[in-house]
Amino acid sequence: MNDVPSAIKLEARVLQAIESNEEGISESELAGRLELPQEELAGVLKSLKEHGAIEARTVGNSVTWYSLQLNVRKKVLIVEDDPNINNLVKFSLGSGYAIRQAHEGRDAMKQIREFRPDLIVLDIMLPGVDGLDICQTVKKDPELKNTIIIIVSATDAVKNRFKGLKYGADYYIKKPFEPKQLRSLTNIFLRKKGKRFDPLVDLPDEHRLSAEIERVVSAEDFEVTNLHVKNLDDYREEYGEEDAKAIVRLVSQLLQDKVSEWDSRRGFVGYLGEGEFVVAGGRNETSMVVNDIAREFDAVVNFIYQGKGIVDFGLESVFGGKAARRNLAIEHALVPLNKIRSKREEIIGQRSSGSAGAAGGRAGGSKEEPGAYTYEQLRELIGSSNMEVAITRGPEGEMRVKLAPKGKEKEDKDSGKAG
Template sequence: MGSDALSFEANVLAEVESRPEGASEKDLAGALGSDGLQEALARLSESGAAEKRDVGGIAMWYPLYKDAIKRVLIVEDDANINNLMRVSLGKGYEFAQSFDGNDALAKVAEFKPDLVLLDLMIPGPNGLEVCAKIKKNPETKGIMVVIVSAADERRNRFISLKEGADYYVKKPFEPKVLRSLVNIFVRKKGKRFDPLVDLPDTERISGEVEHLALESDFEVNNLRISGLRDFIKAYGEEEAEAVARLVSQILQDKAREWRAKKGFVGYIGNGEFIVCGSKNESSIMIEEVVAEFERVLPFIRQPRDISRAAQWRPDAKLDLEYVFGSADKGGFDLGLKVEPIPLERIAKKRGEIISRAGKKEAGDYTLAEIKELFGSSDMELSITRTPDGVKIGLSRGNGEAQ
């Protein structure tokens, strides 16, 4: 490789490292040009200096601690799948393997992993019980837990997130996707990766919509979680955060399945997301997201008097009439609300913002302006990143925190 290519690769790495919360390929091409960019990124990925992850339909690159050796505990009773996970992660890790819940808990204490890949259907204490014990122990709660399971996703993804799991991967998994996720979780520079708030944010949304919204074959939809005020009163903030994480992960999964050329999902805060794409295409995706959320609702709304032991059984069945009857008595109506945003409204709001603040460059909108462009008028949930993690709280109808 010539000196020019080496110099360009160094410049690409410097640009990625200047954006530890993620640099899109469009950002990198805008800063450095597109000639040779993909080749340089491929070499950085191979060397362990950077990692790519498709976030909400946008290809993002994250800088990694290249020489950091991290510990991963793989808990899976099928020896072939256990070994496949190990091979999928590749070099740069110290591994321990476990095939049942009791041994897994012992290895958590002895091996002190940075991350646990955890199946749910394992002998002894099952995966949900293992996850709960890891996250409730002050000495181990900082260990990241990624559930990798083929168990009934409708109930187990939400309950896993409620018990503190950091992410839920469906089987069969893609080895490259699993490797990318683990790399970013344990080796990313800067703030700890959190999938809830690492969907495209205001800066990325600004640039993407600025480029795409002027096209006629394009639509923007606001999607928000409704009914959270009463849900929090009945179930508490931790379970409300699990609901927000569930919606975020459903959106991310659908965005990966979507593979639209110009569609993407973004997070604008306060429990609100935007889904953008070609006409009809993004509407179909939203219908699938809402349908999947509604399939999970019976397990989200299960009464508190159902024993924790019953919740922890990945194959447990619930009396749905009892669940819905109890939820109705609670007086709340949890759901997803979708509001199409006409491009004419976006153009009008954009003109008003520009006239107030002077000429804007693409991607130069503030958070308040993004919410003015794409947000609803009735935000119920405030989700923000703090030095200690993610903070969740209620908002007034005007979006101000209570």
């Protein structure tokens, strides 16, 4: 006779499903896989989280769950000059960590070398030594470089966010911050099972994106927008791989900040690699998100190039001249649902043909439904590989870069010839 209560059995079943997905599993996918009602699953997840076995991360409306190591006591250093905020951060992290506090830069550096924290929650504006200098010093030190750094700051996010990410910060949170977000990130950073967590690229992977795409193809009032960093390859060639990664991480941070404000029950975001993202939601929902991101990226581009000694960065460098290939910009465009459906059918057909060939042409083979797409197939479905670029000028003469589906006539085709 089995005396194990059914509630414990269910918790074990849910935990096993989460643990089997080292890179996280979405709540919707978990419900479908376990065939559990959403309300029942929510109760189990709440219980497991209260016991410290799992943690959730929310990006937009997508909730991803990760399994955590138990009985692990990591060290955290909080560097914040305001005593009240310093204590708020400590309270937010809870009692599961060995925590020390510093209120100025020089003391922070001393404690970093003595205490050897696993994670630093770091303000930027500090007496003594600036927070960005601390970040750069830690990440350049061979003995300290693996220390996780979360910057929490109210200073100019446009400029300092890029600097922080470039200097190696693992995440940037703007003040006023949400305590739950800080605690969730800290738990996943320090206790997640498997490989090291990177929140700026650990957006839904190909498995989770595949599940979302299957839902998209059956929707009518839905839209998918591709967002891509233009000239990233040129920038990488000019300044190196690490600087190019900082650009991708910046765009990812901007995207995640924006979708955290997004009131969409069905929306999702994902990273396709090579500086390419996808944003999806109800009709007319994604345009505001991507337009805001493009504007914020435009605002930070000058700081990026000033750091490279390029001060004169204007429209002429986009439309011609030797510096044209250096200019980074955000390209974005809606990916028509009929295009996604058509490409999906093409992929299914290719798989079916391959299966039929492998079976020696046996009759009676059924059409294979894709259980998952590779990143290459996702780029074919929702990527920029079959998009054309339209470069136009806005009402005040500002440059606008936008993608359009191949074969679609650009509305502003001749606008560059005017004047």
